[in-house]
Amino acid sequence: MAISRFADLLEEAKQQPEPQRLLFVFTRAELPDNPTVEQRQRFEQGEGGVLTPALCVDKSPEELSDMEALVAESRNTGIEWDIVFVAALSGSGQQPPSGEEAERHLQRMVESLKMGNIGSFLALDRQGEVVSFQ
Structure with a gap:
């Protein structure tokens, strides 16, 4: 099954023979350190930047019903994300x-994302649609 939105992800996870944990790393778009004029202009137009793990x-x-519920729950943290x-x-x-196992994998995800390694993760926007990067 091709996953193109959050609902597809939930459906696929529920159909797996082994119990699943879904690991989420919420990131926010920021300007890189010492941005160029071009980087700053693109960022102000809603393009480019770097994705920094926030939550x-x-x-x-x-435990999940839909993307709207996940967004609402994340809103309660007060942490903005993109x-x-x-x-x-x-x-x-x-x-x-186990919770410990999930925590170890979350930390690895964060480290991978900080290094720009995003290819092995599914990326979703706030509407639950898959995002692809160029």
């Missing part, structure tokens, strides 16, 4: 991944 959370698919990166973590047998 992490892990959830089971059953793009959320998502990965799935499978349990073993009937056991879901």
